[in-house]
Amino acid sequence: MFPYCPAQFLAEPNSMVKSLATHRLGKSGIEVSVIGTGLWAVGGGWGPVDDQNALDAIEASLDAGINFFDTADVYGNGHSEELLGKAMRGRRERFVVATKIGWVGYDGKNNRSQYDSVDKLIAGVEESLRRLQTDHVDLIQNHIFYREPNTDIFLEGFQRLQRDGKARAYGLSSSDFAFIKDFNHDGLCAGLQIDYSILNRTAESEIFPYCQANSIGVIIRGSLAMGILAGKFNSETRFPEGDFRRNWHENPDERRIFLEDLDKVERLRALTNDRTLSQLALRFVIDHPAVTTVIPGARSPKQARENVRAGLLPSLTPAERQQINSLVPPGGGRKIWPA
Numbered sequence: 001m002f003p004y005c006p007a008q009f010l011a012e013p014n015s016m017v018k019s020l021a022t023h024r025l026g027k028s029g030i031e032v033s034v035i036g037t038g039l040w041a042v043g044g045g046w047g048p049v050d051d052q053n054a055l056d057a058i059e060a061s062l063d064a065g066i067n068f069f070d071t072a073d074v075y076g077n078g079h080s081e082e083l084l085g086k087a088m089r090g091r092r093e094r095f096v097v098a099t100k101i102g103w104v105g106y107d108g109k110n111n112r113s114q115y116d117s118v119d120k121l122i123a124g125v126e127e128s129l130r131r132l133q134t135d136h137v138d139l140i141q142n143h144i145f146y147r148e149p150n151t152d153i154f155l156e157g158f159q160r161l162q163r164d165g166k167a168r169a170y171g172l173s174s175s176d177f178a179f180i181k182d183f184n185h186d187g188l189c190a191g192l193q194i195d196y197s198i199l200n201r202t203a204e205s206e207i208f209p210y211c212q213a214n215s216i217g218v219i220i221r222g223s224l225a226m227g228i229l230a231g232k233f234n235s236e237t238r239f240p241e242g243d244f245r246r247n248w249h250e251n252p253d254e255r256r257i258f259l260e261d262l263d264k265v266e267r268l269r270a271l272t273n274d275r276t277l278s279q280l281a282l283r284f285v286i287d288h289p290a291v292t293t294v295i296p297g298a299r300s301p302k303q304a305r306e307n308v309r310a311g312l313l314p315s316l317t318p319a320e321r322q323q324i325n326s327l328v329p330p331g332g333g334r335k336i337w338p339a
């Protein structure tokens with residue numbers, strides 16, 4: 001049982017089916033549920049993985065009205081894509097699938113992806129399609145946060161994938177405003193994935209208005225600050241071997257920031273009312289008019305249902321927003337790795 005979760009917000013998945021709103025993903029015309037599911041943690045890197053629990057979480061997400069799922073070639077070395085492929089078998093039409101390409105084989109020394117030709121890039125995406133057991137993805141995203149020498153190959157490759165029916169739309173995952181504008185220089189970019197939460201409001205100043213003006217759908221990651229905003233961690237929390245969040249207690253700089261964040265989360269508890277902290281955090285995100293969808297990384301059916309419920313709750317009140325503003329001002333906060 002989740003420590004801060006009233007029972008009514010974990011139950012009734014079937015009553016949610018028809019109610020979760022959908023939004024159009026920018027200029028793509030693709031309809032995505034306002035709450036989606038991120039599939040990084042189920043692939044690996046966030047402590048032990050449990051495939052059956054992950055498949056059950058995908059099932060619970062679908063049952064609750066979610067249609068949008070985000071993965072990447074690099075999550076668990078393809079394992080996350082394979083799990084999604086398994087879940088989609090025989091019912092591909094119920095899923096809107098976003099994946100990403102770029103980090104596998106990245107040459108950090110020369111700051112360069114392995115994709116130095118369009119054919120190689122397309123072959124890389126075709127590997128994702130094979131793992132996903134599908135002939136197309138709905139959204140293909142550049143996973144490299146900043147411009148690097150092969151960026152033009154990504155743009156050309158993504159456009160060819162679109163023409164060939166292997167991707168319905170393309171976008172990028174980045175918080176670098178100059179790169180975002182560059183990636184959309186011909187106006188064809190349909191989606192931006194970006195870190196945004198009560199603790200990191202930096203996108204509000206320039207990036208959200210740019211996306212709204214350019215019909216770029218906004219997909220939010222980091223909405224729960226990798227679990228911090230779910231309110232389940234404290235200064236004694238220790239993460240297991242293989243969980244990159246170990247840095248939050250092992251690295252002194254990250255620990256200091258982690259403790260500051262925990263302090264803010266304690267102050268947010270006064271605002272939960274009948275919501276859980278996760279639902280307050282998700283509601284804050286989807287209330288922003290630039291936001292198309294949010295993709296919390298649910299790892300279990302319970303987490304998936306709790307997250308979906310946030311999409312059915314009323315918006316935060318002006319008084320609640322004012323209190324959040326006094327904690328983290330509009331446009332303020334910090335980026336949380338890997339923002």
Ligand SMILES: NC(=O)c1ccc[n+]([C@@H]2O[C@H](COP(=O)([O-])OP(=O)(O)OC[C@H]3O[C@@H](n4cnc5c(N)ncnc54)[C@H](OP(=O)(O)O)[C@@H]3O)[C@@H](O)[C@H]2O)c1
Binds near residue numbers: 173295
């Ligand atoms: N560069 C990129 O493109 C990039 C980077 C980061 C993330 N992403 C995408 O965004 C997705 C979300 O990842 P994120 O980094 O943004 O993390 P997040 O959603 O802020 O946090 C995910 C973690 O929150 C916890 N959680 C989720 N729902 C919960 C609930 N209802 N109650 C309590 N805990 C809950 C789980 O933690 P426990 O593990 O403790 O259960 C989960 O691992 C990823 O799966 C991925 O698809 C993309």
